[in-house]
Amino acid sequence: MDDDVSSFVQIRGSVPLFWEQPGLQVGSHHLRLNRGLEANAPAFDRHMMLLKEQYGKQVIVNLLGSRGGEEVLNRAFKKLLWASSHAEDTPMINFDYHQFAKGGKTEKLENLLRPQLKLHWEDFGIFTKGKNVSPRLQTGAFRMNCLDCLDRTNSVQSFVALEILLAQLESLGLNSKSITERFVESYKAMWTLNGHNLSRVFTGSRALEGKHKVGKLKDGARSVSRTIQSNFFDAVKQEAINLLLLGDFFSEEYADKGKMLMDHTALLVTPSILKAMSERQFEFTSFKKMKSEHCHLKIELF
Known part of the structure; x- marks a missing residue:
């Protein structure tokens, strides 16, 4: 204001x-x-x-x-x-x-x-x-x-x-009833639009409504759309996210091993290098038993 x-x-x-x-x-x-x-x-x-x-x-x-x-x-x-x-x-x-x-x-x-x-x-x-x-x-x-x-x-x-x-x-200082009512209606519209936009980004369809008969019919169509989107198109989106975050994407097996061995900055390598490092991890790691409340393995990087 x-x-x-x-x-x-x-x-x-x-x-x-x-x-x-x-x-x-x-x-x-x-x-x-x-x-x-x-x-x-x-x-x-x-x-x-x-x-x-x-x-x-x-x-x-x-x-x-x-x-x-x-x-x-x-x-x-x-x-x-x-x-x-x-x-x-x-x-x-x-x-x-x-x-x-x-x-x-x-x-x-x-x-x-x-x-x-x-x-x-x-x-x-x-x-x-x-x-x-x-x-x-x-x-x-x-x-x-x-x-x-x-x-x-x-x-x-x-x-x-x-x-x-x-x-x-x-x-x-906006206390009058007429101003409050106008704000509330505008705010509801903004939040509805916010929900639709977030849903479009994540699922490819508008948000679900379900408050009346027409809304429930629309929700049925949107649920089908979401099912198709999540089952057949999400993998491509995930690869794009990995590409943006890590600079490359690689098989889940080597990704998990890499995350255990190195910090996220070291994962910005090609899949072939990551695979080689995972397969040769015993050349640059050692294992020691640590005494604590629980038994852990410590990995030291040289």
Whole structure:
């Protein structure tokens, strides 16, 4: 508003474990955890430390379901957090969205989820800065996820954003009912568009709606489109991502060995070199037993 600014940051990110969805995905989510919990712990710890450094206190809002592959991932996520040093200061709010608020039922979010989130967003506060407002800082953030961080995540994040919007408008001195109503309608449209755009990038189709008969018919068509996209075109997208991140892409076997032996900068080599280094690893590594709470193998690079 003129030179006055107000903001509230939310984070969305997939479950911070090493996992994938192999094979055909039709009707249900088949998941595979690539590493045990101990092997996941260092990456999880780095991820949480980075979030805390950048955004302050973290509250995890986990929207995963309690059936099939989602339940496996859900359980592993909880165990990883509980076993980490972050368990004491990082609450996890578990809300099975498909069970309690399927179809984006706002009244369910209002009655069941809002009371759990409200104390935290009041604790975080909002950011404000400008000539006509009192300076305030946001001291923490929600880290929200479902499986693919699309429809469910967007639904709950937009719900939180609309709740916070009223406090933001008040901080800017925009208290009249007519202005608030106009902001709310515009904000809803923005969040809907945000959901569609994210969904297009990730799945090639618009976000699911499911609130009325026509919406459910459209959702059926979009679900078919997503199934085709994820099963037949995602591999090419993943190769493109690997190419951008690593400079090349290579077979999963040598990629995993390379990641264990070298840091990510050393992986910027051609597949043939990576293969040779993996096959000759015993020429430049040694193994020693370490005494600790758990028995580990130490790899030393020369």
